[in-house]
Amino acid sequence: MGERDFDTGQRVPVVGIGPGSDDYLTVGGRRVLRTADVVVGFTTVLDCVDEHVGERLDCSYDDQTERLAEFGERVRDGELGVAVAMGDPNCSGGQFVDRVRAAVGEVRVCPGVSSTQVAAARAGVAYDEAAIESLHKRGDCAAERDRLRAALPERALIVLPLPWQTMPEDIARDLLASHPEAGDRRAVVCESVTLPGETLTRTTLAELADGADGESAFSDLSVLVVQPP
Numbered sequence: 001m002g003e004r005d006f007d008t009g010q011r012v013p014v015v016g017i018g019p020g021s022d023d024y025l026t027v028g029g030r031r032v033l034r035t036a037d038v039v040v041g042f043t044t045v046l047d048c049v050d051e052h053v054g055e056r057l058d059c060s061y062d063d064q065t066e067r068l069a070e071f072g073e074r075v076r077d078g079e080l081g082v083a084v085a086m087g088d089p090n091c092s093g094g095q096f097v098d099r100v101r102a103a104v105g106e107v108r109v110c111p112g113v114s115s116t117q118v119a120a121a122r123a124g125v126a127y128d129e130a131a132i133e134s135l136h137k138r139g140d141c142a143a144e145r146d147r148l149r150a151a152l153p154e155r156a157l158i159v160l161p162l163p164w165q166t167m168p169e170d171i172a173r174d175l176l177a178s179h180p181e182a183g184d185r186r187a188v189v190c191e192s193v194t195l196p197g198e199t200l201t202r203t204t205l206a207e208l209a210d211g212a213d214g215e216s217a218f219s220d221l222s223v224l225v226v227q228p229p
């Protein structure tokens with residue numbers, strides 16, 4: 001018998017809440033949130049599921065160590081603790097999952113709908129045929145950029161930018177530096193998917209690369225999809 005993701009048990013659930021809209025929070029995720037004594041997560045994530053949460057333990061990038069330590073203590077005291085992550089914790093959410101694990105011992109990752117899945121759907125790209133990379137991590141992401149350059153001639157790309165440092169315009173410039181022939185490849189920048197401000201910008205790699213070098217036209221909640229050739 002397989003593991004039942006959303007049952008409360010010995011291990012602390014890390015629930016993927018989807019890309020923001022309640023429509024994309026799974027039924028199981030909602031149930032787990034409603035049974036929790038305390039739910040820990042970044043404020044932006046908790047705000048999306050506030051109506052399902054009793055007691056919140058909000059973290060920011062600056063105080064997450066202290067807040068997760070407090071969460072760990074409460075779990076050890078017998079409270080039912082749940083952590084929440086945006087989208088799917090298994091897509092570019094590993095650092096947060098590791099921090100929760102360090103605070104509480106074993107965790108159980110409860111999958112959610114990733115922003116990359118919704119962006120693929122919006123752009124009409126088959127998820128299984130695309131190269132999916134996150135640049136939303138520490139370091140220079142050299143390996144991720146290499147894989148994107150290698151995949152571009154034959155496959156669609158789905159990329160999580162690094163807010164304010166490596167934005168869709170920068171990614172397009174990087175791709176065209178090694179594949180100048182790909183300027184007319186169609187691309188869609190998907191912002192705030194499933195949220196009230198959702199915006200889809202349909203463009204090409206050349207147009208994107210022409211965009212501002214410095215201040216991006218896009219928000220921190222963006223996914224770049226490059227359509228297949």
Ligand SMILES: C[S@@+](CC[C@H](N)C(=O)[O-])C[C@H]1O[C@@H](n2cnc3c(N)ncnc32)[C@H](O)[C@@H]1O
Nearest residue numbers: 019086087088091092093114115192193221222
């Ligand atoms: C650390 S990653 C986490 C990704 C998340 N685990 C997921 O599966 O969607 C954060 C990035 O996800 C993307 N993202 C998350 N929610 C989004 C949304 N509603 N619309 C567009 N992009 C989103 C943005 O690129 C954001 O900077």
